[in-house]
Amino acid sequence: MSKIERFDVGPRLSEMAVHNGVVYLAGQVPDDATADVKGQTEQVLAMIDKLLARAGSDKTKILRAQLYIADVADLAGMNAAWDAWVPAGHTPPRATVEAKLAKPEWKIEIVITAAV
Template identity: 70%
Template sequence: MIQRFDAGPRMSEMTIHNGVAYLAGQVPEDSGADMATQTRQVLAAIDDLLAQAGSDKTRILRAQIFLADLADFAAMNEVWDAWVVAGEAPARATVQAALADPGWKLEIVVTAAV
């Protein structure tokens, strides 16, 4: 069985299959905010979706982080490091990418155990 959350005509915010939650790329609510604020907004959205799945950030298996500008890497990591539970950091990749909205500084995709 596949569960779909917030399914729309183009995508779902999250799908769950065989005990694994796959989140769509999460982006900030405020495209005019600084990197720290945008990162906090994205991580809060991830927390909310994982809670809906009956999971949490300690169960994230993999995170893919897309930054519009690698110059923001340190500012993003400062917020990330405060959010990640010590000893529970997931596998992670961070790359620079052109994002769909020019105001977005990052997008994060996670996969988590449920």
């Protein structure tokens, strides 16, 4: 049986797990919820960069991205941050859905699966 490595394990969730060369991130949300959607998205993408680096991966190895946006009217701002972050030629499969997030001040939550 392959080893499962968990990072930042808490009572409810782990921030990340690595198994069989794949890294699975928990939903990442902004620290500063006072920012607009572009700013919140930039914060979350920076968190994703740090977590992937800890697992020995990076954004060029993303296998799938799931983006949850509180208001689809904010799509352009979210996409502006995303487009500036994702490397050309490495755009992953992505789903974006409007969703009621756990805290009303959050505008974005992103879940990533990547190869190590």
